[in-house]
Amino acid sequence: MPEFFHRKVERNAIGFVLAIVGVASIGGFVEIAPLFTIHETVEEAPDMRLYTPLELAGRNIYIREGCYACHSQMIRTLRDEVERYGPYSLAVESKYDHPMLWGSKRTGPDLARVGGKYSDVWQVRHLMNPRDVVPQSIMPRYGWLAKNDLRIDDLGEHLAAQRAVGVPYTQAMIDNATQDAYGQASPDSNYASGVSERYGKATNVRAFDGDPSRVTEMDALVAYLQILGHLTDAAYKQPAAQAEAQE
Amino acid sequence: MELDKRDVVTGRPTTGHEWNGIEELETPIPRVVFFFLGTAFVFSLICWMLYPTWPLIWTYTKGMLGTDQKQVVAVQVEDAALSRATWTSEIEKKSYAEIEADPALMRSVKETGHTLFGDNCAACHGVNATGGAGFPNLAAKAWLWGDGSPEALEETIRVGINSTNDDTRTSQMLAFGHDGMLPTDQIEAVVAYVRSLSSLEPAGDAKRIEAGKQVFAANCVACHGEDAKGKRDVGAPDLTDANWLYGSDAQSVFTTVYSGRQGHMPNWAARLSPLDIKILTVYVHTLEKKPQ
Numbered sequence: 001m002p003e004f005f006h007r008k009v010e011r012n013a014i015g016f017v018l019a020i021v022g023v024a025s026i027g028g029f030v031e032i033a034p035l036f037t038i039h040e041t042v043e044e045a046p047d048m049r050l051y052t053p054l055e056l057a058g059r060n061i062y063i064r065e066g067c068y069a070c071h072s073q074m075i076r077t078l079r080d081e082v083e084r085y086g087p088y089s090l091a092v093e094s095k096y097d098h099p100m101l102w103g104s105k106r107t108g109p110d111l112a113r114v115g116g117k118y119s120d121v122w123q124v125r126h127l128m129n130p131r132d133v134v135p136q137s138i139m140p141r142y143g144w145l146a147k148n149d150l151r152i153d154d155l156g157e158h159l160a161a162q163r164a165v166g167v168p169y170t171q172a173m174i175d176n177a178t179q180d181a182y183g184q185a186s187p188d189s190n191y192a193s194g195v196s197e198r199y200g201k202a203t204n205v206r207a208f209d210g211d212p213s214r215v216t217e218m219d220a221l222v223a224y225l226q227i228l229g230h231l232t233d234a235a236y237k238q239p240a241a242q243a244e245a246q247e
Numbered sequence: 248m249e250l251d252k253r254d255v256v257t258g259r260p261t262t263g264h265e266w267n268g269i270e271e272l273e274t275p276i277p278r279v280v281f282f283f284l285g286t287a288f289v290f291s292l293i294c295w296m297l298y299p300t301w302p303l304i305w306t307y308t309k310g311m312l313g314t315d316q317k318q319v320v321a322v323q324v325e326d327a328a329l330s331r332a333t334w335t336s337e338i339e340k341k342s343y344a345e346i347e348a349d350p351a352l353m354r355s356v357k358e359t360g361h362t363l364f365g366d367n368c369a370a371c372h373g374v375n376a377t378g379g380a381g382f383p384n385l386a387a388k389a390w391l392w393g394d395g396s397p398e399a400l401e402e403t404i405r406v407g408i409n410s411t412n413d414d415t416r417t418s419q420m421l422a423f424g425h426d427g428m429l430p431t432d433q434i435e436a437v438v439a440y441v442r443s444l445s446s447l448e449p450a451g452d453a454k455r456i457e458a459g460k461q462v463f464a465a466n467c468v469a470c471h472g473e474d475a476k477g478k479r480d481v482g483a484p485d486l487t488d489a490n491w492l493y494g495s496d497a498q499s500v501f502t503t504v505y506s507g508r509q510g511h512m513p514n515w516a517a518r519l520s521p522l523d524i525k526i527l528t529v530y531v532h533t534l535e536k537k538p539q
Contacts, residue, residue: 136374
């Protein structure tokens with residue numbers, strides 16, 4: 001390296017600017033280029049269902065309370081994780097996650113497939129005071145979720161925002177978001193049937209917090225937790241497909 | 248600005264800038280930095296060749312090793328299953344009685360069963376299987392469903408209770424007060440009667456307990472039986488023993504009768520393999536009995 005090479009570069013202002021742009025764009029290229037072949041890396045999941053308005057509200061609470069700071073939603077392709085949590089996460093499973101909540105820190109366990117693993121009652125009791133059910137837990141209490149009524153009047157706008165970034169919500173879903181959020185947590189109400197009509201029969205329609213007369217933030221968060229890992233069963237089919245590909 | 252000026256002390260060239268008499272030496276980047284930069288670049292070149300890396304227009308470079316993490320983990324899980332096959336194949340073949348009679352096999356079951364229980368069951372039933380309010384104590388062996396045989400336990404683990412499984416066990420304690428089937432004074436009477444069965448009402452009002460007995464006979468015997476010992480084919484608990492799923496104090500029992508109860512055990516067939524369920528069944532069946 002000639003001793004005064006940088007002298008020449010630094011004295012040529014235009015050249016120096018071009019050099020900076022050239023070097024910086026390498027970083028940009030490395031991040032952007034993989035998107036050119038994204039269709040090769042993201043699996044197909046035609047059966048993938050959308051988050052209902054109530055689940056989306058729960059997801060917003062999950063973000064608001066910072067759950068992602070201690071819980072990941074990403075089962076890696078490692079034997080111990082697959083044996084503990086279930087099939088490894090696929091890219092397609094986060095297709096409708098804006099933003100994604102993969103997380104990078106596990107103070108608590110991974111939640112990618114926690115849906116259906118425990119009962120609603122357990123989830124509620126655990127969020128009220130984790131030590132009631134898991135004595136050695138260090139998770140904080142989230143008791144206010146059961147006291148706070150969920151704001152459901154603006155959920156249509158949340159759905160519309162998701163649609164703007166590519167989630168295929170229909171106009172009917174957006175128009176009925178508030179009713180659907182109420183119906184999903186009130187199985188005996190007139191609004192309950194619309195939820196399964198619009199989001200599929202497999203949708204959980206229950207009084208998640210045990211009280212069908214109110215829609216609380218607890219309802220929303222538990223509804224969200226109970227659907228985690230169950231938007232599509234592509235991940236459960238994947239290992240079988242892998243085994244076939246090997247043979 | 249004077250180019251090629253040299254510092255008198257070190258003899259090195261300066262940058263030519265001067266600030267209040269202070270000049271800056273022109274010190275080139277040490278060679279060792281270039282050495283490590285080059286080494287790192289060579290290292291990444293090798294990695295680019297070995298592993299999947301660069302996106303092309305229609306596909307991406309697959310690398311010479313043909314590594315695919317999805318296949319790696321599939322092979323690892325398969326290998327692990329194979330290395331355990333010496334004893335897991337026996338678990339699959341043998342009956343519950345045969346497994347429990349085999350001490351070597353039971354050691355493996357205890358070890359693996361403890362991990363499986365910790366990952367899946369302990370959140371509700373506790374690490375020691377002693378349960379908690381609303382979640383049954385499995386170590387007490389006071390079964391709600393079936394006779395406590397391994398077959399009955401396996402069925403419960405497999406289909407769950409009030410779960411999403413098509414064959415789920417279903418049970419519900421009705422909300423006698425909330426749904427207006429019994430007035431409050433009758434509920435209080437039946438609570439006193441039920442508690443008296445376990446001698447929890449030593450100073451109880453005999454008349455009220457007698458009234459509670461009438462209420463019990465008219466409303467509760469269908470599920471809990473005339474002797475209040477419960478019916479294990481409908482998941483109705485024994486009310487005469489020392490085990491209380493939701494608490495034995497008068498307030499808790501009142502809440503149970505007033506608002507009803509409906510516990511939920513998930514559909515584990517959707518999550519665990521038949522082998523895992525069999526191991527867990529043996530694990531739970533052979534838990535040391537710890538009365539409450």
